[in-house]
Amino acid sequence: MLVDDSLDGETVKLHVGETTLTLTRVDAHQIRAALRRELPDRREFVRTAGTHRPDGRYVVERRRATSGGHRKVFDSFDDLVGLFRSLPDSMRVDDIVTKGLSGSRRHVVLWHFVEHPAFECSLRSKQPLTVEKRVDRKADTARSVDDS
Numbered sequence: 001m002l003v004d005d006s007l008d009g010e011t012v013k014l015h016v017g018e019t020t021l022t023l024t025r026v027d028a029h030q031i032r033a034a035l036r037r038e039l040p041d042r043r044e045f046v047r048t049a050g051t052h053r054p055d056g057r058y059v060v061e062r063r064r065a066t067s068g069g070h071r072k073v074f075d076s077f078d079d080l081v082g083l084f085r086s087l088p089d090s091m092r093v094d095d096i097v098t099k100g101l102s103g104s105r106r107h108v109v110l111w112h113f114v115e116h117p118a119f120e121c122s123l124r125s126k127q128p129l130t131v132e133k134r135v136d137r138k139a140d141t142a143r144s145v146d147d148s
Contacts, residue, residue, distance in 0.1 A: 003028075045115035048108055052077065060112045062104075072105045083109070084119055089133045 003014055012028045014021045023031070041052040044063055051059040058080055061071035074080045087095055096106040110131055113119040124130040 043116075045112070048112040048115055050112060050116060060109050062108050069102070069104060070108060072101060072109055080109075080112075081118070084113055084121075087133075090124065091131050091133075093129055 003012060010025060012023050012025060014023060014028070038054050040054060043050050047063055049061050049063045051061075053059065056076050058074045058077040059071055060074070060080065065071065074083075083096070083098060091110070093103065093106045093110055096109060101109065107129060110129055113121050114123045114131055120134045121131050122134060124132040
């Protein structure tokens with residue numbers, strides 16, 4: 001698939017296989033918005049992955065895991081942000097107390113905080129797993145919109 005801007009600045013040409021569509025910029029933006037709504041947006045990190053589902057839910061899971069025991073579904077990304085904000089500046093697995101989070105899922109969520117750029121924190125220790133919110137950003141410890 002290839003997209004070309006037209007010379008007039010009003011249209012966009014979309015090349016898919018042997019087919020070329022000429023779209024207005026408005027139509028192109030509407031198609032992009034519809035695709036974002038319908039297709040899950042998955043982002044993989046070293047140990048974890050996060051998926052924005054079309055229904056608005058956000059899934060944190062162990063990367064390449066095949067069982068549901070390594071995944072936690074949040075009602076939204078903002079719910080995950082709220083959980084992060086509610087945790088102490090230095091957090092361990094035992095600090096995460098919320099419905100549906102067992103020991104292995106709490107580990108996955110804590111690692112996701114470390115890996116995802118929306119969460120201003122870093123790994124302090126692997127044994128026991130300890131994450132520290134960054135001092136320079138404690139007032140705004142997570143971005144509420146996942147634009148990264």
